[in-house]
Amino acid sequence: MVEGRSKAVFKQWLAARPKEWSRQIEVVAMDGFAGFKTATAEELTHAVPVMDPFHVVRLAGDALDRARQRVQQDTLGHRGHSGDPLYGVRRTLHTGASFLTEKQTARLDAVFAVEEHVEVEATWGTYQRIVAAYREPDRKLGKFIIQHLIDSLTRGIPGTLIELRKLGRTLTQRATDILAFFDHPGTSNGPTEAINGRLEHLRTSALRFRNITHYIARSLLETGGFTSALHPRLR
Structure with missing residues (x-):
């Protein structure tokens, strides 16, 4: 443990490590903080940075939550209350599609049938594709799914899908680190x-x-x- 959370702090800590120790580092798993990535690139030039799947999925989950909250506010004029359709499925939205029960699927279908909820449905679809890519047993296929998804988020996304556009920019910036996971399975x-x-x-x-x-x-x-x-x- 060292005091502070910044590129400078991490870079100084790495620079102080024994060279022999540094040479043994092959892969660096990290979250989305850009400071860790740049410090790693400067001090461990031979190591491969990998963005941990947990953090990629969380980025997509955060985008889903923000889309739900925005649409909730736009359609009903208040934050989610008990009994509100979108508020009622807030946890179900984060459940992997393959694990949904019939009851949960029916509730989501009812919510998505409302025209005003189309932006939430679109964001949910992206979230589910990311989750499915990481659960795909075939690493090459999983990598292809993520690559295709990132490419699709960089063009043709309507301006109304605010959260997806922002997510697309973030994933594009870290695409190399995200895709590196599929070449270094188990990195976490x-x-x-x-x-x-x-x-x-x-x-x-x-x-x-x-x-x-x-x-x-x-x-x-x-x-x-x-x-x-x-x-x-x-x-």
């Missing part, structure tokens, strides 16, 4: 995200805990970093 920063989740929980309970040295120690305790020292038999 999931373990890092799991640890980060524990640290977020710690931070909410630590309140005004600001001493960085103490914070690192507390974080190591929270995530099992001292396990081998406290329990020698687990080494």
Whole structure:
């Protein structure tokens, strides 16, 4: 753990690593933060940056949520309330199409049958295609699906599909890193995200805990970093 979240901080940390250690790094899994990508490109010129699927799917999911909220506001004039059609399917929209029950499918069909909801349906379709690409057993086919999707989002998207246009720009900027996943299957920063989740929980309970040295120690305790020292038999 180091203090700060920026390109400069990550770049300085990488530069301080032993050269032998750096040479062993082949792939770097990351989220969508551009600072991590540029720092990696400058300090680990031989490594392949891969944007983690979780973050790509989350980008699409965020676009879906924003489209739903915008259409909700435009059609009903208020944020989602219990009983509102779009609000009622907010979680179902994020369920993979292959896992939908008959009841969930019927609810979505009813929502999408409303003409004013067409923009939500279009954004939902893009979200589902991204999810399906990552679940595709054939990596070459999955890569093709993602590549075709990114290409389709860069042209011919109506101006009313605000969220899809923005998503298309983001995916295009990181297309190389996104597609690299299919050439390096299994690459994930999931373990890092799991640890980060524990640290977020710690931070909410630590309140005004600001001493960085103490914070690192507390974080190591929270995530099992001292396990081998406290329990020698687990080494």
